[in-house]
Amino acid sequence: MRSMFRRRGRRLIPAAIAVALAVVVSSCGSGPTTEDFMSQVKDGSVDELKLLEGKPYDGTTIRFLTCCASSPQFASLKARTAEFTERTGITVESSNVPYATFLQKIVAESAIGGGTYDMLIWPDAWGPSLKVGVQPLDEVMAKDGITLDDFSGPFREAAAAGTDGQTMGLPLRGFSYNLFYRKDIYDQLGLEAPKTWDEYYQQLALIKSKTDKYPLAGQFSRNSGQNLYTWLTMLWSNGAELFDGDGNPTFTSPEAVATTEKYIESVRQGYTPPASTNWGETDATTAFLKGNAATVMTWSWHLDDFTNTGKAAPELDGNVGVAALPAFAGKTPSSYAYTWLTGVLNTSKNQGAAWEYVKWMTSASTERAVALDKDNPATTTGITVHNSNMLDPEVNAANKDLPEIQYEVLQSARAIPMNLDWPRIMDILAVAVNEMANGADVQSTLESAADEIKKLD
Structure with a gap:
């Protein structure tokens, strides 16, 4: 998963980001229109997964910009999305963009404003460049009682994407x-x-x-x-x-x-x-x-x-x-620790529903269920990012004690430099x-x- 895509030219990927950002900030391009986040987020009581009760987004379809569908963790989450839909009434359409063009697609959506997708994932290295297109999550996290307390230091660092005092994405996949x-x-x-x-x-x-x-x-x-x-x-x-x-x-x-x-x-x-x-x-x-x-x-x-x-x-x-x-x-x-984040695109008109899916995917309960499921080799994984799961005896027993080993390594691990x-x-x-x-x-x-x-x- 960490393998990035091959490039024909040494500067191709940084150049793509630079051009996109230049379009946004230049006087000749107004950039994407940011939709207000909190006005799309509904109030109400939440269940044990922090999902709103009563299906307030029933009938909404959201589009998820992702890649790497063959990754066991992502494959397992996609297979379990039916459970999310049953709980919330929200239908999720997931892309599977080839990794060779994934960053370009993210740039188009986040920096230029494609408007096609509602939420996305991204690798930590690109967070500082791509955060222009995602919503800070701190206000909605506070509303729903969600914190980063269950994540180790490098995962929290990646979540900030180089922005002090803000959370730009929630850790979804990470490893030592x-x-x-x-x-x-x-x-x-x-x-x-x-x-x-x-x-x-x-x-x-x-x-x-x-x-x-x-x-x-x-x-x-x-x-x-x-x-x-x-x-x-x-x-x-x-x-x-x-x-x-x-x-x-x-x-x-x-x-x-x-x-x-x-x-x-x-x-x-x-x-x-x-x-x-x-x-x-x-x-x-x-x-x-x-x-x-x-x-x-x-x-x-x-x-x-x-x-x-x-x-x-x-x-x-x-x-x-x-x-x-x-x-x-x-x-x-x-x-060195590595993290994949997930967040909500600020051009989306379905940000409330997208936030529900972000919460579901990144909850410790969902992650634990994935880590314990060994029925299908295509969806079997021992990767967890929540400390509570990495220290869970049952999760460790099912995954050759890798989660606890990873936890110990992560306590002195670091993220890559989070700068543009x-x-x-x-x-x-x-x-x-x-x-x-x-x-x-x-x-x-x-x-x-x-x-x-x-x-x-």
């Missing part, structure tokens, strides 16, 4: 970044999940010398910033930062350079195959899924695939371990990491990237 490893190989070599990066790299060297597996299935492709996931986690865990308080690049500091050298070492020491300089998330996880790699670092939701006997190689059955990513010695780990320039910054950094993985000098490459970022207007 974890280390997955072959328990049988670790047992064979007398290893345990590593606590430090030095320990992990020693394990990679041992696995390389003692087995025929890739020690690590890495991902260093510049594709949509996928090579930044591990780098950012390592950077933050070593006390380094991307920027200072004034927005100046600081990833050229001694700590950041040393961290980057350690990250690139996995390629230069042959712990990950040479081809991984062109691998993204899908390539890396597929290598692990097929039994070709001993470890992989990726999003927690992949456990659903790694433990699916219909997808995974037979030798993975019962042999997939999952752990928090290592820390640097004497320092606190700080992993992040898509362009991400692009610059992703190219730099790919160049270093292909042999470029670390110090000078980071300095060049910092200079390029400083020139952004």
